[in-house]
């Protein structure tokens with residue numbers, strides 16, 4: 037089969053379009069004929085190499101996958117060949133205390149498709165049956181592939197970790213990113229007031245289309261000053277962080293007393309300072325979040341099927357042009373997801 041493979045870490049040009057062997061499935065797995073694979077910042081980290089994370093080489097990246105079931109293992113009972121499918125990205129052991137509690141994102145053996153195991157930038161990918169999600173019929177393969185990782189991550193951050201309440205004020209950093217645009221929609225769905233930031237007025241106009249109530253251009257405006265103005269100096273109840281060093285100080289300074297900051301990433305760097313006097317006197321909560329439980333993704337898929345949450349596709353590239361797609365994602369000019377069509 038054709039696949040995007042890298043044999044060493046580095047810039048986008050390490051991504052090669054090559055012939056590789058088709059994956060062999062185990063009894064509890066399915067083989068999926070990939071139709072679309074959406075990119076995430078995770079793909080960029082995996083390609084560049086992460087210190088202390090020995091990613092097996094050669095490697096096929098790609099975590100967000102839609103397609104059709106091509107083959108099923110002997111023990112598979114819930115899906116059939118030919119059925120359209122979206123794959124949950126997180127592959128966990130299914131047996132440990134965390135997994136049986138439904139907290140598979142706490143499984144110590146968990147990894148993503150395309151992270152420590154081969155992913156969906158290929159004609160075929162293998163995945164456990166339990167990772168097969170119902171396909172929202174009205175969606176194109178590109179739209180379907182744009183859902184799992186960002187919506188699952190944003191849902192877990194806002195609902196499970198920050199416990200967002202109706203009527204609360206939330207600051208969503210990086211509204212143009214996949215996870216930011218998902219967060220705006222989920223926060224609106226739960227009745228929060230959303231302040232969104234982005235680096236261009238064009239992106240902010242789109243953030244407004246998807247429900248943002250107030251907009252901050254972080255290139256021309258100071259985030260903390262604008263948040264103070266919009267909230268009458270009170271600050272926000274929740275900050276949705278994934279940007280890291282570049283926005284951290286503003287994010288902390290934007291919190292109301294008792295506010296919660298939840299973060300899932302550090303796109304611009306992971307060095308951050310916290311003034312402990314500020315942390316305890318204002319009774320702030322700093323919350324880390326990683327992926328989400330499969331059950332949360334099932335809820336997300338229901339809401340997508342009902343048209344309540346919408347995947348946002350920015351641009352589609354053919355699989356063979358994965359290097360160009362990575363470079364485009366790295367440029368940060370997208371609003372929503374960058375997707376490879378297989």
Ligand SMILES: [Zn+2]
Nearest residue numbers: 129132135143
């Ligand atoms: Zn487990």
